[in-house]
Every structure is written in structure tokens, then in C-alpha cells.
Amino acid sequence: MIRKLLIANRGEIACRVIKTARRLGIATVAVYSDADVNALHVKMADESIHVGPAPSKNSYLQGDRIIEAAKKLNVDAIHPGYGFLSENAAFANACAKNNVIFIGPPASSIEAMGSKSAAKTIMEKAGVPLVPGYHGDDQARDTLKAAADKMGYPVLLKAAAGGGGKGMRQVWSEDEFDEALAAAKREAMASFGDDIMLVEKYLTQPRHVEIQVFCDSKGDGVYLFERDCSVQRRHQKVIEEAPAPGMTEALRSTMGEAAIKAAQAIDYVGAGTVEFLLDADGSFYFMEMNTRLQVEHPVTELITGEDLVEWQIRIAEGNPLPKEQSTLSIRGHAFEARIYAEDPDNDFLPATGTLSLLQPPQEDTHVRVDTGVVEGDEVSVYYDPMIAKLVVWSENRDIALERLLKALREYHIDGVTTNIEFLYNVAANKAFRDAELVTTFIEKHQDSLF
Ligand SMILES: Nc1ncc2cc(-c3cccc4ccccc34)c(N3CC[C@@H](N)C3)nc2n1
DSSP, X not given: OOOEEEEOOOHHHHHHHHHHHHHTTOEEEEEEEGGGTXXXXXXXXXXXXXXXXXXXXXXXXXXXXXXXXXXXXXXXXXXXXXXXXXXXXXHHHHHHHTTOEESSOOXXXXXXXXXXXXXXXXXXXXXXXXXXXXXXXXXXXXXXXXXXXXXXSSEEEEEEEEETTEEEEEEOSGGGHHHHHHHHXXXXXXXXXXOOEEEEEOOSSOEEXXXXXXXXXXXXXXXXXXXXXXXXXXXXXXXXXXXXTTOOXXXXXXXHHHHHHHHHHTTOOEEEEEEEEEOXXXXXXXXXXXXXXXXXXXXXHHHHOOOHHHHHHHHHTTOOOSSOGGGOOOOXXXXXXXXXXXXXXGTXXXXXXXXXXXXXXXXXTTEEEEESOOTTOEEOSSSOOEEEEEXXXXXXXXXXXXXXXXXXXXXXXXXXXXXXXXXXXXXXXXHHHTTOOOTTHHHXXXXXXX
């Protein structure tokens, strides 16, 4: 039984986890840095404890200090949120060693997904579809070149230690290969200290469709359907939605079952997301598995009616899955737009300042605002400049889209530059309305977005 929970995070996700913990009658402990002394998540928690100076590396990433705080305040469990220590195997191990429940997967699952090539080998064995390519240990130039020639161009060179789009390089023809390989290895070594390369068939117009999975400690697993996260800018998600437009029941269950197989291949426990590339012909390929609760989980909550943080807590206590696959279903359609303090007219550089006016749209059962700030707060340089997640639901996509546009029109923020107008332009774009969602969406339509 978890009676007291420490949230090892800040901002909207810390506030969001505290809300569910409070509803479940679980006492909460917030951790905060010098910059967050008066932050909303500190005010919302029952107790709070200072963990260090403003820079994340001196505070929210100080795993030992966070565990000391957990022991000092006798907490039963730590929820890592996303980012920070949420996918840090050493931290998950340290929690276990100190008899504090880590609300997340076993450290071994986190480690297994840490390297792209190791992950692909595991998934291949589990029968999860992979993009045609090479992900072996033999890194000789002739071996990688032969794989590329065999697949046919274009191919994509990917750093095994990379992620989120870092360390990727397209090769459009054979005579570009050597120069591209040398550059990709140099970049990977500089960024990750590891230049192991994967070679993959380059899908030119894929969609990013991810499956939310949950496994309990007995090895049972369910999928809570899919999210389409194709609309991204420089590998930052901009607008996410659930369910994925155009998904058939057959494809949904095939991808869902593949995602469960992926999770069970690494003895997964808890909330996880299996990311797939979905091609226009309905083929899908394993991309990555995220061993944490995702930023965009609210769209899944709105179409299923489930509280994913409650599921995480119940499973971390050793309970079986709250629901079986046959009792889970999709109702309606949801969008999430990430409201950022950034300047679209200045290459989306983070904006700072004081939120002199912070007026979210009128919340109702179909408009949800997940935020970690209040009017008057400072948007600081130390952390991700997300102001809020605007999440809307309706019985179908068209009405949900209208609700999103209306809510964006009603969102008034002064004091910092935001991306609200950019978000509106994306959502109002005809190709978006027609659900022509591909990962190249933003660059394809950029003339009408700025
Ligand atoms: N073989 C092959 N073909 C096309 C791809 C295109 C992307 C990609 C490239 C650019 C933006 C993206 C947004 C969402 C999902 C994928 C992408 C991609 N990514 C981007 C980051 C990482 N998640 C993998 N891998 C790909 N792999």
C-alpha cells in the first residue's frame, strides 16, 4: 500500500501526479530547487523539501539527494514523471536498494531500451516488425555499405546511442554513402561517445503512431490504443491526438498486440509507450520504446476514461491490471496542444519573462488544462519552457478540432511570447483538418504556419 508519494519532478506533471495522489488519499511530497520555492507543485503537495540550486543537474537530477529526502520523510514510493530521472536505471536501482518503490519499470527494462541496436535485437527476437535494415555489431564500412546497397536508397544512418532524432543522417545515393557515414560517426561520437551505426530503409513520409501499454507484475499486459504524434518540429511534438485518424480495427489490434509483445520481451511492468513508424500502405515498424509516462498521456485518458497515474500507482503496489483488454474501449477523439513560452518568429527560441496575464480557456469536462504555473510566475531559463498542455475531447475529430481552435482563441497570455498563434495555424491548416498527418507535416506546410 502506497500511503506517501514523493514526486521527483516539477511543473505540470508534478501537479498532475499530485492531483491523482490526492484523489486516492495518498499524501504527497514535492521536491524543489531554489528557482521553484514558490512553485505551484510545492503549494499543492502536503510536504515539500529543497533539493538544491536552480540548474537541474544540481537539483532535480540529484538522485541521491532525492532518495535521502524520501527516506527522511518516510515516503513509500517515488513518481519520476517524465524527463529528469524517469528513464535512469541507476536511479531506479537506487530506489529499490533503499526500499522505496520506483513508480516505473524494472531498471533492467530501462537498460534494455537504452541502446537502439540492443532494443532492435530484442524486438526482432520477439517478432515485432522492424524497419528493413542492419543493426549488427560488425561496423566495418563494407558491411554497412553492403546493407545499404542491398536495401536500396534512400537509407537512414542512425546512431545506436542516439534518440529523439539526434544522430540521424539520410543517404540518398550510393556515392554519398562514405561521406555521410564518416560525418554520422563523427557526430555520434561527439554527442554520445559512441559511434555504433544502424542502417535503415528511409521511409520518406511515415506517420509516428505510438501505442500506450500497461503491464502488471504478473506479466499481463493491455494496450490503451494509439496516439498520432506525427506533427512534430525538430523532434518536439507540437499537437498529438488519439485515436489515430484512419486507423482500422484490424491495424489497431495488430499494432496493439505487437506493442504488448515488445513490452513482454523486456519483462515490462508499468506504463510504457511503443513508438512505431506507420507507412502509407499500413506497414508499421518498431522505432523506440519509452519506459516512462509520456507528456501526451492525457489524450489517451480522455478517450478511454482511465487515469493512467492511478494505474501506475496500483500496479506499483503489486495489483493486477485494473482492466482487461475486452473492457477497454475508445470513445470520441482528443487533441493535446503544448503551450510553450517560445518565439516562433525567432526560430522557436525559449522566451522568458513574467506571466503578467495567464488566462486559460474556460475549463469544462471537455477542455482540460494541465499546467504547473499561475499568473505572476516567472518562466525561467532553467527548465523546459512549457506553460501548459491544452487537452480537448469531443465525440468525433471534427468537433474536437473546433473545440481545440476555440480554446486556443480563448487562451490569453501576456508577459512572454508564446506559440499559441503557431498552434492555431497548425490546427486550422486544411491538411491538418483533412488528417494528412506525416512527420514532415510542419516543414511541408511551413509557409502557411508562420
Ligand atoms: N527508417 C526510418 N525512416 C524514417 C524515419 C523518420 C524519422 C523521423 C524523422 C523526423 C521526424 C520524425 C517525427 C516522428 C517520428 C519519426 C521522425 C525517424 N525518427 C526520428 C527520431 C526517431 N524517433 C526516429 N526515424 C525514421 N526511420
